[in-house]
Amino acid sequence: MSIVRDKNEVWTDLFAEHIWPKLLEQLGTVITGKDDTIRLAGIALLAGGHILLEDVPGVGKTMLAKGLARLVGGGFRRVQMTPDVMPADITGSMIWEPSTGGFRYSEGPLHANVVLVDELNRAPARTQSALLEAMEEGAVTIDGVTRPLPQPFVVIATQNPLSFAGTHHLPEAEMDRFMMRLSLGYPAIEAEAEMLLRQDDAGPLRRLRPLFVPEEWQLIRRRIRSIHLDPALSRYMADIAQQTRQHRAVALGVSPRGTLALMRAAQAHAFVSGRVFVIPNDIKAVAEAVLLHRIMLRPDARVGGATEASVLADVLRQSAVPSFAGREGLPYSVASVAAVQADARTSSAINAADVTSAANATSAANATSAANATSAANATSAANATSAANAASAANATSAANATMTKKNIWFGGFFR
Incomplete structure (x- = not known):
């Protein structure tokens, strides 16, 4: 398949x-x-x-x-x-x-x-x-x-x-x-x-x-903003922000601008991790750097030993992390790949049976990379993709990297256009 x-x-x-x-x-x-x-x-x-x-x-x-x-x-x-x-x-x-x-x-x-x-x-x-x-x-x-x-x-x-x-x-x-x-x-x-x-x-x-170069940097930003975010995760981030505003030790909680920054940072974390979708760990990985400076404690809470870090840790413990295991029996990563492909932002779809088959063969976190050989073969003119997928993947990745690097050490060389 x-x-x-x-x-x-x-x-x-x-x-x-x-x-x-x-x-x-x-x-x-x-x-x-x-x-x-x-x-x-x-x-x-x-x-x-x-x-x-x-x-x-x-x-x-x-x-x-x-x-x-x-x-x-x-x-x-x-x-x-x-x-x-x-x-x-x-x-x-x-x-x-x-x-x-x-x-x-x-x-x-x-x-x-x-x-x-x-x-x-x-x-x-x-x-x-x-x-x-x-x-x-x-x-x-x-x-x-x-x-x-x-x-x-x-x-x-x-x-x-x-x-x-x-x-x-x-x-x-x-x-x-x-x-x-x-x-x-x-x-x-x-x-x-x-x-x-x-x-x-x-x-x-x-x-x-x-x-x-700046033009390619701008394109990277657009790719990051197109990273898929499940509605359950948007609710999860909004819940985190709301809990910081209602926490007994907090005088000023996370603003809606802060929630938006958390979403963008989570999308970027997913992007550099090689995924086209956000998972809960992306949010947790950037939460402290994004949210701590937006939390202002009450004077009595600070005197009592509370810190911004302890408040955020308390909020993250109390916020229910979304579970996607029940969605058609698929782990979150595979389900999100299917969602991304079905989204209007994408131009092609993944067959659900193929995704499930790929998930059984590889880990959920590596579902995207598991398809690398096939996608590389499809991106080239190789006709015999099934029998030569591994060889085509290695050769194609090397040729793509070489083709996009210029003498000025600019990696993309127009690849992202």
Whole structure:
């Protein structure tokens, strides 16, 4: 029996098998011993979410932000926040042009695909508020004229803990616009020793090369947003958000924007895992990074020893995880593949009997990869797909990877178009 696979599945497989590991490998040469943080930062970046890196000075926040920017190519600008930075310094302003006898708009550093805002909480509230429109709508308004920013547009901000001198509290509305808040922490002894050995004249950051261009990054975002989400899982995420709002220790719970960010991050996690559908573990894997900074505790609860992490852990324990075992006797992953193929976003369908047969032969988590040989044969002009599926799969994966890599180390080379 053969399974006809949609192009989205093929693209997802190739990205998860070739490009995503390369991205993690390159970032790992810049920041050592922080694999979990690197993985979450990469997921947020691919999904087009803003990232807040909060930690003490000197642990690599700026290095990680620069590394992410280098890997996605496109325009990159950096803003160093200080107490005297004004809103016009980052959004741009109108200046007098003597040659024309009029005013013209001078772009600010926000006009780039990736903007690194270093030490964000050293800027006053007036300047921080200038980022709100840019982060939410991807545009800036100067003298009544709204100007779009380059797309994709992502802000990667760093901040020091509030106990440090010269820092200001970030408004809740600004915090809510960051998809994830991440922390690096001090490295282990082995990781720090390895970091020292990697320092040379060039430095690890200069050895990074873009893996794709902004246009391809934008296409990746669209693929991620097309990842299938079962209605039961959307209810599960809404239930998590609602419980944070009703928790006895919480003064301000997760907003609807936060629930949307959780969904996008879960879709991105599924995408880099090689799946075209979301499972509950995708939500749990990103929940802490996405939701913790959106929870504000009551003062009495904090005095009593409660933390944002303990509240979220309590909420996740109380939220009933959807079960899909009873859906036509199929595990969730296989049922979702069938749902995706039947969805209007797809152009082909999978026969239910074939899916069940594939599920019996392989694990549910690897149902997509189990069909790799057949899909590769179908994507090529091989006529004898059944007898030569394994050979065609290996040869086709290699030729596809070679065909999409250019001399400039740009992996996709138009493959995603």
